[in-house]
Amino acid sequence: MPTRYTPADFEQRIYAEWERSGLMTPPAQDSGRPTFTVMMPPPNVTGVLHMGHALNNTMQDLVIRYKRMSGFDALWVPGTDHAGIATQAVVEKKLLTEGGPNRKEMGREAFVEEIWKWRQHHGDVILKQLKRLGASCDWSRTKFTLDADMAHAVRVAFVRLWKQEKIYRGARLVNWDCKLQTAVSDDEIEYVTQKSTLWTLRYPVKDSTEFLSVATTRPETMLGDTGVAVHPEDKRYGHFVGQSILLPLTNREIPIIADTSVDPEFGTGAVKVTPGHDPADYERGARHHLAIINILHTDGTMNGECGRFEGLPREQARKQILAAFEELGLLVGAEEITNNVSISDRSKTAIEPLVSEQWFVKMKDLAQPAIGAVKDGSLKFKPERWTKVYLDWLENVHDWCISRQLWWGHRIPVWYDEDHVPVASVEDLAIGSPHPQTGKPIVRQDEDVLDTWGSSWLWPFATLGWPEHSADMARFYPTQFLSTARDIIYLWVARMVMAGYALLEDLPAAQRNPFATCYIHATVLDGHGRRMSKSAGNGIDPVEMIEKYGADAVRYSLMILTREGQDVKLAENRFELGQRFCNKIWNVARFVLQNLQGPSDPVGAAQAPAADALEDQWILSRLAAVTEAVSTALDQYDFHDAAQALYRFTWDDFCDWYVEAAKRRLWAGENAAEGSVEAVSAAAARATLGHTLTTLLKLLHPFTPFLSEALWAEVPQPLRGGVDMLMGASWPTVDVASRNLEVEENFAQLQDAVRAFRNVRALLETPATEKPAATVLCGDAPTSVNFAAQQSLVAFLARLESVEVRSDGIKPAAHGTDVFRGGSVFLPFALDTDPAKLRSSLEKKLQKVEGGIRAIDGKLGNAKFVANADPEVVQSERERRVLLETELATLLANLEGLTV
RNA sequence: GGGCCGUUAACUCAGUGGCUAGAGUGCCACCUUCACACGGUGGAAGUCACAGGUUCAAGUCCUGUACGGCCCA
Numbered sequence: 001m002p003t004r005y006t007p008a009d010f011e012q013r014i015y016a017e018w019e020r021s022g023l024m025t026p027p028a029q030d031s032g033r034p035t036f037t038v039m040m041p042p043p044n045v046t047g048v049l050h051m052g053h054a055l056n057n058t059m060q061d062l063v064i065r066y067k068r069m070s071g072f073d074a075l076w077v078p079g080t081d082h083a084g085i086a087t088q089a090v091v092e093k094k095l096l097t098e099g100g101p102n103r104k105e106m107g108r109e110a111f112v113e114e115i116w117k118w119r120q121h122h123g124d125v126i127l128k129q130l131k132r133l134g135a136s137c138d139w140s141r142t143k144f145t146l147d148a149d150m151a152h153a154v155r156v157a158f159v160r161l162w163k164q165e166k167i168y169r170g171a172r173l174v175n176w177d178c179k180l181q182t183a184v185s186d187d188e189i190e191y192v193t194q195k196s197t198l199w200t201l202r203y204p205v206k207d208s209t210e211f212l213s214v215a216t217t218r219p220e221t222m223l224g225d226t227g228v229a230v231h232p233e234d235k236r237y238g239h240f241v242g243q244s245i246l247l248p249l250t251n252r253e254i255p256i257i258a259d260t261s262v263d264p265e266f267g268t269g270a271v272k273v274t275p276g277h278d279p280a281d282y283e284r285g286a287r288h289h290l291a292i293i294n295i296l297h298t299d300g301t302m303n304g305e306c307g308r309f310e311g312l313p314r315e316q317a318r319k320q321i322l323a324a325f326e327e328l329g330l331l332v333g334a335e336e337i338t339n340n341v342s343i344s345d346r347s348k349t350a351i352e353p354l355v356s357e358q359w360f361v362k363m364k365d366l367a368q369p370a371i372g373a374v375k376d377g378s379l380k381f382k383p384e385r386w387t388k389v390y391l392d393w394l395e396n397v398h399d400w401c402i403s404r405q406l407w408w409g410h411r412i413p414v415w416y417d418e419d420h421v422p423v424a425s426v427e428d429l430a431i432g433s434p435h436p437q438t439g440k441p442i443v444r445q446d447e448d449v450l451d452t453w454g455s456s457w458l459w460p461f462a463t464l465g466w467p468e469h470s471a472d473m474a475r476f477y478p479t480q481f482l483s484t485a486r487d488i489i490y491l492w493v494a495r496m497v498m499a500g501y502a503l504l505e506d507l508p509a510a511q512r513n514p515f516a517t518c519y520i521h522a523t524v525l526d527g528h529g530r531r532m533s534k535s536a537g538n539g540i541d542p543v544e545m546i547e548k549y550g551a552d553a554v555r556y557s558l559m560i561l562t563r564e565g566q567d568v569k570l571a572e573n574r575f576e577l578g579q580r581f582c583n584k585i586w587n588v589a590r591f592v593l594q595n596l597q598g599p600s601d602p603v604g605a606a607q608a609p610a611a612d613a614l615e616d617q618w619i620l621s622r623l624a625a626v627t628e629a630v631s632t633a634l635d636q637y638d639f640h641d642a643a644q645a646l647y648r649f650t651w652d653d654f655c656d657w658y659v660e661a662a663k664r665r666l667w668a669g670e671n672a673a674e675g676s677v678e679a680v681s682a683a684a685a686r687a688t689l690g691h692t693l694t695t696l697l698k699l700l701h702p703f704t705p706f707l708s709e710a711l712w713a714e715v716p717q718p719l720r721g722g723v724d725m726l727m728g729a730s731w732p733t734v735d736v737a738s739r740n741l742e743v744e745e746n747f748a749q750l751q752d753a754v755r756a757f758r759n760v761r762a763l764l765e766t767p768a769t770e771k772p773a774a775t776v777l778c779g780d781a782p783t784s785v786n787f788a789a790q791q792s793l794v795a796f797l798a799r800l801e802s803v804e805v806r807s808d809g810i811k812p813a814a815h816g817t818d819v820f821r822g823g824s825v826f827l828p829f830a831l832d833t834d835p836a837k838l839r840s841s842l843e844k845k846l847q848k849v850e851g852g853i854r855a856i857d858g859k860l861g862n863a864k865f866v867a868n869a870d871p872e873v874v875q876s877e878r879e880r881r882v883l884l885e886t887e888l889a890t891l892l893a894n895l896e897g898l899t900v
Numbered sequence: 901g902g903g904c905c906g907u908u909a910a911c912u913c914a915g916u917g918g919c920u921a922g923a924g925u926g927c928c929a930c931c932u933u934c935a936c937a938c939g940g941u942g943g944a945a946g947u948c949a950c951a952g953g954u955u956c957a958a959g960u961c962c963u964g965u966a967c968g969g970c971c972c973a
Contacts, residue, residue, distance in 0.1 A: 003936060191973085340973090385904065389971075392903080396972090486971085527912090529969075560924090561913075567905080567969080569912065577912095577924060580938045591935030644914080644923085659935075667934090755942090762942040768931055799933085841943095852920050859918090864956040873918055873957090880919060 001593070001714070005586035007550025010710040015131055018709075023728050025138045026073035028471040036072040037479035038064055039460050039515070040137060041492070042145060044083035045119055046090050049129035051524040051532055051570060052485060054542035055562065058555045059483050059521060059639055061135045065702040066634045068136070069731040075476050076136065077463050079143035080124055084409040084452040085180055085346045091115045091408075108407050115408050129543055134551050134705045136727065141472075143463045145455040146410070153462035154455045155413045155426045157503055162414075162424035166362045166502075167402075169422065173275075173282040174401050176354045178300030179347040182405040183358050185451060186398055188491075189351050191340040200268060200333030201325055203228060203245045206253060212240060213332060215267025217339060218277075219325070220318040222247065223306045224295040225254055227273035229284055232258035234269055248330055249321065250307065257288045276355050292355055298405075300352055314352075359403035359412060359448065367394040369501035369512075370494055378513040379497060382637055383565045386489060386520045393490045400495075402451045409449030415442045422446070457495035460514035461504060469506070477507075481637070482515040486523070493518055519637055522562040527571030545575055552704035553578030559703060560643040581647060582707050585700065588655050589711045592693045595666055596686055596716060613665070613681065614790060616688040618747040619658040620738040622649060623692055628734045630699050643703060650700075654692060657751065657797075662689055664796040690719050695732045746786045750794055752820040753787070757798035760816040760827045763837045771801040775815070775826040778807040779886055783822035800827075817894040819845070821883065824890050835898045842898070846891045849884050856881045 068074040174183040230237035275285025325331040342351040373379040417440040500514040557578035626649040633642035669682020712726035778784035815826035
């Protein structure tokens with residue numbers, strides 16, 4: 001084995017072995033094992049892996065691997081989303097750069113064909129990248145939201161909701177994306193604060209010489225004004241209410257109305273009302289029965305309602321209208337303000353609210369059971385605070401605009417007869433066939449497609465075969481764990497819960513909720529705390545990082561850096577943490593594997609550890625503790641805590657202390673006679689090393705699957721217990737009998753003394769090669785028993801010739817000294833040693849101990865503390881004071897001894 | 901306007917109301933000792949953002965302020 005772990009030599013080969021093993025594909029038939037299901041949030045089919053995906057999928061893989069090893073039939077279903085707008089835009093752009101016919105020239109059928117072709121060649125890149133990450137999904141169950149069975153599920157869902165009259169068509173004010181020329185839902189727009197000009201326009205009052213001034217940031221929409229509103233209690237304008245305005249440039253007569261929604265403080269206190277192009281005005285217009293005038297073509301240019309401005313883009317229309325008002329003397333003000341404009345998430349262009357015929361889903365009723373799911377505990381968010389975000393949205397939910405004027409997606413399964421009477425159908429209705437209700441011939445299918453969430457909200461069960469009564473559906477639904485990003489709590493998470501309750505009528509209510517836990521993962525920021533994004537160019541490419549540091553290093557680093565959904569600032573060099581850890585694991589395994597075979601036990605340390613030696617008992621106790629800690633943390637999805645516990649155990653306990661301690665007996669046993677004390681002791685050390693390593697590899701496997709699997713292959717067969725592939729090994733059970741707090745306490749005391757020796761060595765500048773004879777002075781009987789039994793271990797770890805254990809209180813002269821809990825250590829001076837460094841070291845420690853005693857005295861001297869605090873706390877303070885007092889006395893005595 | 905998150909060592913972050921506030925990186929010194937220099941040993945480094953409050957006891961709980969970030973309207 002080389003001295004460094006080189007991930008590239010193993011990863012792809014090991015992944016192929018996992019795929020061949022079939023372990024990622026749990027059976028649809030009952031195996032007697034419990035199931036555990038995770039649905040991967042389907043990334044866009046156009047997508048490439050970014051850090052958010054890497055983080056999210058690492059967590060899912062961790063859970064799946066842990067559950068698989070724990071005896072579950074663990075199913076992780078991967079897949080991709082057709083992502084209507086995003087994908088159509090990618091292919092349109094491709095057509096544009098190729099200079100061939102564009103979408104409209106090609107026609108619907110040919111264009112959709114083109115997208116399928118694109119998908120064939122360029123789609124699903126992200127799924128291949130997930131394999132690089134080590135994702136152990138069941139690829140045999142991979143789904144795409146446009147697969148035929150998914151399409152069937154979408155239609156069944158649509159028709160069912162149609163029959164329940166939860167789907168309706170109507171002309172409503174929708175968010176219009178002028179670039180993509182489609183409606184988008186409320187949840188697909190974002191607000192950007194910007195500086196704008198607020199212009200004041202004068203509108204002449206009809207049959208009067210008076211004017212009413214209105215303020216607006218969008219003067220061009222005046223062409224669609226059908227009213228002017230003032231607050232009913234606004235004294236300035238009261239007498240105008242009921243009169244009308246002669247709208248300049250159009251000479252249309254529009255009423256002046258009173259409405260409490262008008263803020264008298266804003267602008268002039270009078271507002272123009274444009275019901276066709278503003279959500280607030282739409283409401284006002286509805287209240288006062290104002291006309292709705294649409295002034296825009298679908299591409300955002302002015303339409304035939306605009307007279308001489310027809311055909312102009314909005315910005316130009318604005319300029320010309322302002323110029324016209326100026327000319328008429330009707331432009332009376334312009335001031336700079338900051339306001340919010342709505343931007344389309346997809347095209348990043350300004351949203352134009354306009355009235356349009358669209359399909360909607362009534363959400364109020366659907367939301368109720370989804371609200372109930374968190375109230376009755378069926379659904380839990382982690383971190384819990386997202387529950388509120390989820391509930392706030394559901395409790396104020398608006399109807400969902402589900403139609404999109406696109407070609408790529410699930411076409412709305414609605415057909416019309418010649419009288420435009422619609423009917424929804426699971427099966428295609430042929431043109432000319434009779435309308436099921438009216439009997440008149442069908443003339444056309446609806447042109448629109450469904451919002452992309454109209455298929456992904458069925459993801460947790462449509463992937464399992466719903467609406468068929470499939471074996472998968474019976475075994476693997478509901479799922480246990482969903483991990484996703486916070487920005488799709490409304491778009492996706494809430495809708496999946498609604499869909500589960502609304503559509504799975506066959507299941508008892510308690511089994512409809514699609515996932516028990518919804519984990520909202522951290523947002524990955526760059527090193528400066530900015531969101532990683534393609535446009536900002538500040539993203540770190542996970543695949544590049546995998547190639548540079550290894551998949552396990554990427555996985556492990558991400559896990560230990562993100563604590564329960566807390567955002568993480570990630571600079572590239574953070575992955576060195578995982579890389580170092582992986583290399584450490586590699587090397588400790590290398591050491592163990594090279595030392596498993598002794599002269600008298602050639603099969604290696606396959607027998608159970610005898611655990612006679614203190615250090616053996618100690619590491620087995622620590623191993624039991626870390627097994628419990630990791631299992632508990634993973635049960636609660638506390639990935640950071642599990643990663644942290646593994647780091648501490650591996651590096652501190654196993655590498656720094658146990659392996660170093662075991663070397664003593666391994667070396668001593670090298671040339672010992674068979675059956676001798678030394679040989680038996682070495683064999684015991686080997687057994688303990690072997691057992692600890694194999695257990696550790698299992699615990700590490702969910703975090704560092706490639707490395708642990710690569711090392712598992714090097715473990716001698718008898719130690720592997722017949723398990724060829726670590727991925728399929730059983731998760732370690734907590735060895736309760738090995739947990740021994742007394743042993744841990746005794747070993748901790750030895751560690752403390754060894755550190756004290758090392759400290760004095762450093763202060764005395766004792767060369768590493770020099771092995772002085774040293775002394776431990778024990779302050780009490782248990783300490784002296786402990787050290788008497790372990791003097792050779794302490795000597796070995798502190799690189800000493802010998803350790804004399806004394807408890808007579810007599811300090812050796814001309815020795816450097818330090819204290820540990822329970823006594824002090826002494827190392828002989830070299831002749832030319834200056835004790836000043838030792839003195840200042842001891843004095844520093846003295847100050848700390850004195851400070852500690854003062855703090856405790858402060859507490860114990862406080863009658864209220866003694867009276868009110870938990871008696872256990874008071875008791876432990878008293879005990880601590882005794883310890884510190886002893887330490888203080890030792891320090892003072894040792895300081896005094898230095899001058900002799 | 902409403903809500904949420906954060907502010908702890910130079911950096912990135914942990915931290916059940918109760919030991920003298922920790923880790924990794926970086927820094928300083930020493931060490932190529934037969935797993936690992938992607939290593940070992942030792943060390944320096946903190947007014948826990950600020951102001952009040954609750955409590956015997958606050959980094960931790962409450963109120964407010966400032967700053968940074970996110971979401972909703």
